[in-house]
Amino acid sequence: MSIGVFDSGIGGLTVFKSISENFPEANIYYIGDTARVPYGNKSAETIIRYSLELSNFLIKNFNVDLLVIACNSASSYAFETVKKYTNIPVIDVITAGVLNAISKTKNKKIGVIGTQATIRSKSYEKKIKDIGKDYQVFSKACPLFVPLVEEGRIKGNITRLIIKDYLDDIVNEGIDTLILGCTHYPLLKDEIKNLYPDLNIVDSTDIIPQFIKNQNINLKENGERRIFITDESPSFYVLKDLLIPDLDIEKVELSEICTL
C-alpha cells in the first residue's frame, strides 16, 4: 500500500521526510506544484482546482491508498472537496494540528500562525471552536516566514526580529500552545523555541505520522520514493538539500497536471 503527499511547493518536504522516516517500507509519492507556488495568496476556487489536479495525478499514476495534504492553504480550502472526490482516506494538516493542540493546551489559549490564506480562512479557529467554545484562538499571518526559509535564513538576528515582530502580540495574550500552520515553519522551530521556551509547539512533521498510524493501513511495500515537481525552481534545491539530499527529483509538465 502506498501514500501520496501533495503540497503547493517544497515546504511539504518537511512532512514527506517525517513520513518517510516513520514508514521506511511504505511506497511514498510526493508532488509539489512549484510552477504555481505559492497557494497562500490565491483564491479559494483556484486552490481547490489545483488540489484536485494534484490528487488526480497521485491516484491515477500511483494508485495511492492514502492522501496527505501537506499544505495548509490547500487543507484550509480544499480538504472537504478532495475527500468527496476521492474514495481513499485523506489526512490534512489542519485537523491533525487542531487535535494535537487540544491535547497539549492547559489554559485553552491557542495561537495559530500561517500564510495569509490559511489565517483568512479561519479553518484552524473554526475546527478548534467546534471542539469547545471555551477555547480562545489568537491567529497571526506571517507572510515573511516562507521567503525567509526559502532563502535558508532559518537562524540569525533578522529572522529573530521578524519572529518577535509577528509573535510578541499573540504570546502576550497568554497562549500556552502555538500551532505552526505552514509546512515551512518547522524549519524556524529552533528560533521560535529559543525566543519562547515555555510554549508548546504543534508541528505537523511530528503529528502526521501518528495520524497515518491511526489509519491501520498495511503499508509494507518495497519502500519506493518518488518526488515530482511541476517546475525546476532554485529555491526548491535549497530546501531539498536541507531535508532530503540523497533523493532524485522528477519534473512533470504542468500540462499533465492541468486537467480541470
Added chain:
Amino acid sequence: MSIGVFDSGIGGLTVFKSISENFPEANIYYIGDTARVPYGNKSAETIIRYSLELSNFLIKNFNVDLLVIACNSASSYAFETVKKYTNIPVIDVITAGVLNAISKTKNKKIGVIGTQATIRSKSYEKKIKDIGKDYQVFSKACPLFVPLVEEGRIKGNITRLIIKDYLDDIVNEGIDTLILGCTHYPLLKDEIKNLYPDLNIVDSTDIIPQFIKNQNINLKENGERRIFITDESPSFYVLKDLLIPDLDIEKVELSEICTL
C-alpha cells in the same frame, strides 16, 4: 493607439501608474498574472511561455500598438521571444534600466538588485558589458523585498535592516548607481535613499515613460484604462490601494490565458 502592459503580478502597477500619468490620453491595458505569480522562482522555459500567453491576451483583445514588459523576470528571459513573435514595438525594463544607468554613472561601477531569477539570468550585467567592457557590475538578489512590499512594510526598522543586509556589500564595492531591477522595489526607494543618499537610483517608473515617448507613436485616444488579473489575491489589493485606488479590476480566467 494603445499600450499593453503585462507583469507576473501586481508590482507592474508601479509602471502602469507612471505610464498612466505621463500619457493621460492613451488607452492602456494591464494584465497581472496573479494566479501564477511570482515568476522570479520559475524556470526560463515557463517564464517564456507565460509571457507569450500574456502578450497574446493583450494583442488579441485590445489590439495594442506597443507592449511594455513591466516584469524584470519576464524581461530577463522572454523579451527576445516576445519581440520575435509579436509585430509591434516591445519595451522591457532591463534595456531601459541599463541605458539609464549608463547615462548616470560617473565611476562606471553599477549595482543591480532584483529577484533570484533576474540576478541569475545576468541579463543586466550582459547588457551593460555589451555597451562597455570597462563597466563593473555588482549584483545582489533580494528575495525578501517583494514580500516586504506586498505586506505593506515599505518603511520601518525591520525593512531598513533587511535593506542594509542585502545592500551594504555592493555599496561597499563603491557603486555610484543602483538599478532597482524589480517593479516592486520603487516602493522601497525612500528607505534606500535615506540609507544611501549618495547613490543614483535607476527606477523603471521614471524611465519607461521616456522610452515610450522615444517611440514617437501617436497615443491620443480616449484615455481608457482596463486592469486584469488572473486571480483575486489579497496582496493585490494592498498595492492597488497604495497606487491606483480609483480604478476597477477585472478578473480573467486562467483557462483564457493558458493558450500555449
